[in-house]
Amino acid sequence: MNELFDVAIIGAGVVGCAVARRLTLNGAKVVVLEKASDVLDGASKGNSAILHTGFDAPPGSLEQACVAAGYKEYLSVAADLELPILKSGAFVLAWDQEQLSQLPELIAKAHKNGVGDVALVDREDILKREPGLSNTLVGGFEVPGEYLIDPWASAHAYLLQAMANGAILRRDTEVLEGKFSNGHWTLETSSGPIAADLVINCAGLYGDIVDERCVGETCFTVTPRKGQFVVFDKAASDLVASIILPVPTKKTKGVVICRTIFGNLLVGPTAEDQESRTDASTTREALQALQARGVEMVPGLDTCEVTAAYAGLRPATEFPDYQIRSLTDQNYVCVGGIRSTGLSGALGIAQHVVALLGDQKFTGVPIADPALPDIDRLSDYHRRDWQDAGNGGIVCHCELVTRREIENVMNGPMPPSSLQGLKRRTRVCMGRCQGFYCTAELATLTEGHFKVPMGVEHGEH
Amino acid sequence: MVSTDQNQRKDVDVAIVGGGPSGLALAAELKRCGVGRVVVLEREISAGGVPRHCGHYPFGVREYGRLLKGPEYAARNVDEAVKYGVEIRTGTTVTQLHAGGRLSLTTAKGLETLDAKRVVLCMGVRESTRAQRFIGGDRAQGVISTGALQSLVYLKGMRPFRRPVIFGSELVSFSAIETCRHLGMRPAAMVEELDRIVTHKIIQPYLAVRGVPLFAGVQNPKIIGSKTVEALEFIDAAGVTQHIETDGIIVSGRFRPEAALLRRSPVEVDLGSGGPAIDQFGQCSDSAYYSAGNILRPAETSGWCWREGVVTAKRIADDLSSNGKPETGVARLVVTSPEIQFALPQRLTRSDRSGGMDKMQIGLHEPVNGILTATVDDRPVWTSPLNARPVRRIQRPLHDILAANDGRDVKLSIGPRR
Ligand SMILES: Cc1cc2nc3c(=O)[nH]c(=O)nc-3n(C[C@H](O)[C@H](O)[C@H](O)COP(=O)(O)OP(=O)(O)OC[C@H]3O[C@@H](n4cnc5c(N)ncnc54)[C@H](O)[C@@H]3O)c2cc1C
Ligand SMILES: Cc1cc2nc3c(=O)[nH]c(=O)nc-3n(C[C@H](O)[C@H](O)[C@H](O)COP(=O)(O)OP(=O)(O)OC[C@H]3O[C@@H](n4cnc5c(N)ncnc54)[C@H](O)[C@@H]3O)c2cc1C
Numbered sequence: 001m002n003e004l005f006d007v008a009i010i011g012a013g014v015v016g017c018a019v020a021r022r023l024t025l026n027g028a029k030v031v032v033l034e035k036a037s038d039v040l041d042g043a044s045k046g047n048s049a050i051l052h053t054g055f056d057a058p059p060g061s062l063e064q065a066c067v068a069a070g071y072k073e074y075l076s077v078a079a080d081l082e083l084p085i086l087k088s089g090a091f092v093l094a095w096d097q098e099q100l101s102q103l104p105e106l107i108a109k110a111h112k113n114g115v116g117d118v119a120l121v122d123r124e125d126i127l128k129r130e131p132g133l134s135n136t137l138v139g140g141f142e143v144p145g146e147y148l149i150d151p152w153a154s155a156h157a158y159l160l161q162a163m164a165n166g167a168i169l170r171r172d173t174e175v176l177e178g179k180f181s182n183g184h185w186t187l188e189t190s191s192g193p194i195a196a197d198l199v200i201n202c203a204g205l206y207g208d209i210v211d212e213r214c215v216g217e218t219c220f221t222v223t224p225r226k227g228q229f230v231v232f233d234k235a236a237s238d239l240v241a242s243i244i245l246p247v248p249t250k251k252t253k254g255v256v257i258c259r260t261i262f263g264n265l266l267v268g269p270t271a272e273d274q275e276s277r278t279d280a281s282t283t284r285e286a287l288q289a290l291q292a293r294g295v296e297m298v299p300g301l302d303t304c305e306v307t308a309a310y311a312g313l314r315p316a317t318e319f320p321d322y323q324i325r326s327l328t329d330q331n332y333v334c335v336g337g338i339r340s341t342g343l344s345g346a347l348g349i350a351q352h353v354v355a356l357l358g359d360q361k362f363t364g365v366p367i368a369d370p371a372l373p374d375i376d377r378l379s380d381y382h383r384r385d386w387q388d389a390g391n392g393g394i395v396c397h398c399e400l401v402t403r404r405e406i407e408n409v410m411n412g413p414m415p416p417s418s419l420q421g422l423k424r425r426t427r428v429c430m431g432r433c434q435g436f437y438c439t440a441e442l443a444t445l446t447e448g449h450f451k452v453p454m455g456v457e458h459g460e461h
Numbered sequence: 462m463v464s465t466d467q468n469q470r471k472d473v474d475v476a477i478v479g480g481g482p483s484g485l486a487l488a489a490e491l492k493r494c495g496v497g498r499v500v501v502l503e504r505e506i507s508a509g510g511v512p513r514h515c516g517h518y519p520f521g522v523r524e525y526g527r528l529l530k531g532p533e534y535a536a537r538n539v540d541e542a543v544k545y546g547v548e549i550r551t552g553t554t555v556t557q558l559h560a561g562g563r564l565s566l567t568t569a570k571g572l573e574t575l576d577a578k579r580v581v582l583c584m585g586v587r588e589s590t591r592a593q594r595f596i597g598g599d600r601a602q603g604v605i606s607t608g609a610l611q612s613l614v615y616l617k618g619m620r621p622f623r624r625p626v627i628f629g630s631e632l633v634s635f636s637a638i639e640t641c642r643h644l645g646m647r648p649a650a651m652v653e654e655l656d657r658i659v660t661h662k663i664i665q666p667y668l669a670v671r672g673v674p675l676f677a678g679v680q681n682p683k684i685i686g687s688k689t690v691e692a693l694e695f696i697d698a699a700g701v702t703q704h705i706e707t708d709g710i711i712v713s714g715r716f717r718p719e720a721a722l723l724r725r726s727p728v729e730v731d732l733g734s735g736g737p738a739i740d741q742f743g744q745c746s747d748s749a750y751y752s753a754g755n756i757l758r759p760a761e762t763s764g765w766c767w768r769e770g771v772v773t774a775k776r777i778a779d780d781l782s783s784n785g786k787p788e789t790g791v792a793r794l795v796v797t798s799p800e801i802q803f804a805l806p807q808r809l810t811r812s813d814r815s816g817g818m819d820k821m822q823i824g825l826h827e828p829v830n831g832i833l834t835a836t837v838d839d840r841p842v843w844t845s846p847l848n849a850r851p852v853r854r855i856q857r858p859l860h861d862i863l864a865a866n867d868g869r870d871v872k873l874s875i876g877p878r879r
Contacts, residue, residue, distance in 0.1 A: 231592070235724035283597045284681055303732050305721075309592045310600060386554075389571040393552045397504055398721070400556070400567070418688070419602050432721060434590040437505075439605055440514070440612035443619050452602055452689050455619030458644050 005031045005168075006362045008187055008196035010175050010210055012039035014151070015338050016202035017159040018070075018346035019353055020167050026354060027364035030167040031196065032159065033189060035174030037451055038421040039414070040155055042204040043342065045424075046229070046280065046312030048256055048269065049151040050243055051085065052344040055110035055118055055143050056092075062322045062352070064113055067341050070348030074149070077347070080372055081157040083150065084379030086261050090146035090243035091126060093137050095297075099247040100139045106247065107141055117144050132239035132298050146243050148261050150378060151343050152424040156414070158346070160373030163413055166364075170194075171417070175203075178214035180330045187214075198331040198360065200353065205277045205315045207323070207336030215330060220317040220337055227269025228282050228311040230290045233432045234380070236265035236304035244297065255293050262399070262427060263380025264307060267294035273316070280311040307398075307432045314339045324349070326356040333357070374412075376405050378427050395445070396438040398431025406445055417451050473498040475777060476564060476577035478555045478722075481510020482763045483754025483770035484583030485538040485547075486524075490774030492545035496781060499547050500575075502566065504554040508542075509535025510585055511608065512763050516615035517639055523764050532615070534763065558582075558726035562749035579777055582728070582737055582745070582752040583770070586760045588633070589715035591684070596628070596712070598694070601686030603709040607637045610711055620644045622709030626693045627651045628682070630658035630675070631714035631852060638671055641711075649707045652695065653677045659714070659852050676703065684710060714852075716759030733796055733803035734758045734824065740791065740808035741817035741859060742780070743773040751777055758803060758824055761854070776816055788812045790868045794835075798875040800827045802851070806859075809866045821862070823847075823855040823873075831875045835862050838869060847875065 007023050009016045012034035024030045034041070051074055054067030078085055094100040103120065110118035120141045127135060163169060174190040178199060187194045203210040211218035237259045246254025257267050267290050287309050294301045316339045317323055323337035333353055338345065376385055385391045385402045392403030409415065409425045416422040419429070419442075428442055429435040435442075443454035474496050477484045480503030491499045501508060512520055515531030522528055525537060542549060550568075557565035562580045566573045588606040603622050605613075613619045623646055627634050630653040641648055651658075651668060656678040658665055668675050678698035685692040690709050697703045718736035723729075729746035731738040737745045737752045744751050753773040754766040761769075789811040796804050802824040810817075823833075828850045835843040842865035849855050862871055 233721060235721065238725070278687065279599075281597065281599045281683070283683075284595045285597075287592075287595050287597065305717075306593050306595075307590070309595075309597075386556075386567050387572050389569070391569055391571065393506070393569040394504060394554050394567065397554060400554070403569075420600075432590075433587050433719075434592065434606070436587040436590075436606045436608045439609035439621075440617050440619070443613055443617055443621075454602075455613045455617060455621045458618045458620060 003195070004184065005029050005194070005196040007031070007198045007200060008033060008185065008194055009200045009202055011042070011202040011204055012159060012169065013042050013044040013202060013204045014040070014155040014343055014346045015204065015335055015349055017155040017162070018350040019200055019202055019335065020162040021158040022350035022354055023362070024162040024165050024167045025367050025370050026362065027366050028362040029364065030162060031194060032162070032167060032169045033173045033175055033187070033194065034169070034171050035190065037172050037417045039159060039169070039171070040152055040424060043313055043315050044151070044155055044204070046310045047151055047343055048258065048266065049149055049260055049343065050258065051147040051149045052341055053115045053143060053145040054341070054344070055113055055115040056106060056248065057113060057341070058320065059109060059112045062324060063341060063345065066322065066345040066348035066352055068114060068348065069351050070345040073347040073351070074344070081161065082375055082377055083154055083157055084261055084377045084382045086148040086259065086379070086381050088146070088148050088242050088259060090143040090245050091121070091130065091140045092143065092245045092247060093126070093140040094247050095137055097138065099249070102247050103139060103141055110143065115143065115145065118142065130240055130242060132300050133244070134297055134299055148243065148259060149343070150261050153375060153378065154343065156425065157373055157375060160375065160414060161370065164371040164373050165367055169414065175210060175213060180332070183331070185331065198333070201332070201334040201336065204338065205313055207315060207334065211334055211336070215327060215332055219325065220319060220323045222277065222315050222317055222337070224274055224277050224313040225316040225339070226272040226274055226280065226311050226313055228286045228290065229266050229268030229309065230287050230294065230306055231260070231308040231310070232265040232267070232301060233305040233307045234263045236301055237263055239265065239298050239300045255290065257294060257297055261379045261381065262430070267291065269312065277313070280313055282309045282311050305432060308430065308434065322349070324352060324356070376408060395441050396428040396431065398433050399427040401426050401428045410446065410449060415449060417449070419446070419450060419454060422446065471562070471576045471578045473500045473575065473577045474781065475499045475579045475581060476575055477501045477581045477583055478564070479503065479510065479583035479585055479754070479756070480508030480549060480551070481583060481585050481754060481766065482512060482538055483766040484510070484581065485542045485770070486767040487581055487583065487753055487770030487774045488547040489542040489545045490771045491778055492547055494774060494778035496778050501542065501547055501549045502553045502555055502564070503549065503551045506551055508539050508549050508551055514608070514612040514615045516611070516643065517636065520763055524767050538767070555722065558722055558728060558750070560727040560747055578749070578781060580750050581773070581777065582750060582756055583754045584719040584722070584756045586716040586755040587719050588713060589717055591712050594712065594715065596682050596684060598684035599686050601684060601690045602688060603686070603690035604684060604712060605709070607633050607640070607711055607713040610637060611640050614640050614644050618644070620646055622646065622690070624649045624707055625709035625711050626705055626707045627711045627713055629653065629713035629715065630660060630677070632660045634713040635660065635664055635667060637711050637713050638673060648673045650705050651675045652679055652682065652693065654679055654682070656698065716755070718756045718759060720756055731803060731807045734805065738807035739805065740810040741806045741863065742776045742810065742814065744810070746808070758805060758822060779814065779816060792866050792868055793870045794821070794862065795870050795872050797872045800825055800829050800875055801873065802826045804873050809863060809871065811866055811868065819859055820856040821859045823857065825849060825851045825853070825855070827851065829875055831877050832879070833857065833873065833875055835865070836872045836874070837865055837867070842871070846878065
């Protein structure tokens with residue numbers, strides 16, 4: 001090692017990736033340390049993929065400020081970073097009188113948060129615009145600015161842009177201990193020591209543990225909150241165009257129904273507090289309940305095929321707001337408790353971190369004309385590689401993933417080390433057949449690339 | 462100037478979507494019947510369909526009078542089609558079906574459109590996935606279908622695990638045991654949610670021969686494993702939680718038609734079978750479309766699908782050579798008992814055409830022992846005793862039902878034996 005970095009970022013979730021991008025573009029020499037063998041292995045692995053406006057965040061909260069800023073920056077960088085956006089808009093719907101009575105307050109809150117286009121819509125007008133919804137709904141309002149995005153490509157793009165401009169990614173590198181002395185940090189990791197002037201803890205579900213390891217104390221405790229989802233096949237996405245959000249109640253957060261940018265329809269999440277920071281398992285009971293709730297809200301789902309089920313873990317803490325603090329005398333920032341809006345807030349959080357750092361000096365100067373990463377758009381609502389010549393033919397038939405897309409990723413600057421990682425980068429095996437057709441071909445294409453190969457050739461051990 | 466459908470110039474006479482046994486047999490037969498340009502569109506790198514990766518016997522006995530392995534049979538079907546002048550375009554995926562026989566395709570060269578006088582849908586079946594069966598637990602690597610296992614083993618010579626659990630107990634689940642053995646994998650157990658094996662009981666002793674324990678009547682199956690599969694957990698028939706250590710799960714059977722293309726197409730889907738709704742000639746709701754093979758219903762043998770291809774080809778050739786349609790309306794064969802999953806054909810065309818199906822096909826959700834009755838306006842027009850189980854071939858004569866067709870729907874239901 002010996003190399004001294006300006007900044008070491010602990011954790012390559014969506015937040016760590018966004019912070020790495022911002023600081024790199026500001027001239028810092030950045031290293032990103034990720035304990036897993038691939039990026040996005042924690043909370044950022046599975047979410048609803050909604051770009052929130054922050055309309056329902058507590059006014060005046062840090063979360064509200066970061067989501068609003070993050071939302072704005074996302075819209076301004078998306079084109080350059082090739083990030084697809086599905087401008088679907090959302091409805092917040094009331095299904096009973098109690099929920100209906102809460103709508104005016106929620107609208108007032110949205111306006112207070114600067115989301116001025118939030119407005120009540122007549123029940124009949126909602127049903128006219130969304131004829132797939134059950135007519136048991138009693139009312140609602142619209143949030144035109146809520147959009148759907150690619151949750152993985154967003155984070156990948158941030159990190160790839162950082163790397164294209166000099167940042168280093170170290171995977172399989174768990175931070176075990178940190179020492180700050182003489183103005184420098186030395187981080188002991190599972191793959192050797194790392195030296196840096198500044199450390200930023202973006203460890204998500206492990207934020208409190210990394211705090212303890214580095215500065216010996218923490219001011220929050222992570223209590224993971226699991227959210228399970230059921231995904232329906234593409235035909236279901238014809239049933240609702242908008243994001244259908246519930247009225248949050250004290251008892252339950254309620255279930256969202258929305259399309260995905262990949263052309264499917266998802267129903268979820270649940271909200272289940274648990275101790276485990278790794279257990280993202282699904283349960284038959286919850287999945288069937290979600291399916292049933294989906295059919296209640298959108299009766300046409302009754303005849304639609306399920307394609308997948310997954311769960312994500314929110315890094316919730318005992319506090320409602322984000323837990324971001326800077327220990328200036330130790331050159332340390334903790335970005336913790338980014339619970340349920342981190343995808344939307346990440347770019348805003350990165351801006352906030354820069355503000356906290358004040359006049360911190362980096363080796364380089366802000367990059368005037370930063371390099372852009374080269375990634376394929378995987379959106380079903382934008383032009384895809386399979387529509388173009390030279391794509392090498394289709395390997396995954398359900399998601400229409402081409403050989404060229406797979407090769408680009410395998411030979412790119414951040415190749416996946418597992419099938420999971422390849423799925424997030426290309427969507428192979430994510431469709432209705434879940435690998436019935438493409439498994440064998442993928443096993444050949446990825447031979448020698450994955451830690452756990454998809455198949456072992458006969459005779460090998 | 463927009464021309465009408467009839468006058469529009471067509472690129473080919475018949476385009477067949479899917480180059481499995483049904484599509485290839487159908488294509489070859491069309492050529493034998495003298496049809497002009499016949500093209501098979503197959504998305505895989507080679508045509509042949511599912512048998513291409515079924516490295517076992519028996520295939521082809523009735524078709525070719527020889528006992529063949531799946532890949533040999535697939536190759537034979539391809540050779541026959543080519544011999545009679547069928548064009549086979551591989552690496553060609555049909556991405557959309559449009560009214561009147563227009564297809565959107567994609568190949569390595571990008572997008573294309575193809576107009577055909579008739580299109581035949583022969584896209585086959587696949588197995589239900591873990592999510593479709595609501596199997597909970599971790600999203601670990603090593604959960605695959607029998608089809609994926611077969612293509613890994615027989616096409617690539619690769620072994621995805623060593624000691625898998627087989628989930629399901631259909632014929633294909635048993636064939637998975639043989640596929641495993643081919644590369645020295647030893648299944649740790651067969652697990653079934655129903656209280657007995659789904660396929661014929663006579664096959665069950667085979668499990669003992671191969672040393673594979675059976676757990677039937679299990680509840681709440683859960684896959685355990687942080688990165689790769691480590692165990693399958695479930696509650697067994699006695700209510701005891703079982704934890705079977707394993708490094709892979711084969712989620713087998715519960716076939717479903719590969720019919721996603723139909724959901725956004727002019728071709729009507731039958732929710733019971735999951736495939737296109739056809740009439741007794743194999744024709745779909747858009748009369749430019751026909752269908753044959755396993756996409757019609759889950760699932761038949763290759764030989765059945767092959768023959769279905771041949772007879773459907775004759776009907777299409779007939780249709781192409783006759784001018785206009787002497788049809789006088791379409792009624793429906795409607796299933797009204799929950800025990801019945803589907804009945805084929807779903808549409809009953811009143812027509813002077815000859816050569817249609819003489820039997821209907823029925824699939825069940827649950828075991829049935831009763832009387833099957835067809836009624837028109839509550840008046841029985843045909844009855845037949847039925848004592849059968851799900852996932853079995855069930856056929857009944859269609860003649861009386863077609864004869865009773867006066868344009869009103871025919872309802873098919875199951876009642877008690879008297
Ligand atoms: C069910 C669900 C639905 C959601 N829906 C939305 C939504 O629609 N819109 C939205 O904006 N947000 C949504 N979110 C929230 C969003 O997903 C999270 O806020 C975000 O992913 C948090 O990212 P993070 O980078 O803080 O944490 P993480 O993704 O957990 O990243 C932390 C990383 O640090 C690594 N790490 C931990 N310890 C160490 C160590 N010692 N050394 C090195 N590396 C370490 C981890 O491996 C991990 O990769 C949702 C979340 C869930 C669970
Ligand atoms: C795992 C498995 C094991 C089986 N084992 C046996 C067995 O041992 N013996 C037996 O008799 N039967 C077996 N079967 C049943 C099998 O379905 C039939 O044998 C037979 O293959 C059905 O023929 P088909 O032509 O209808 O469909 P298939 O053989 O499935 O062929 C359909 C073809 O259509 C292609 N296709 C689909 N969509 C498109 C599109 N949009 N564009 C272009 N091409 C497309 C597919 O790539 C495929 O090649 C098995 C089935 C499965 C799934």
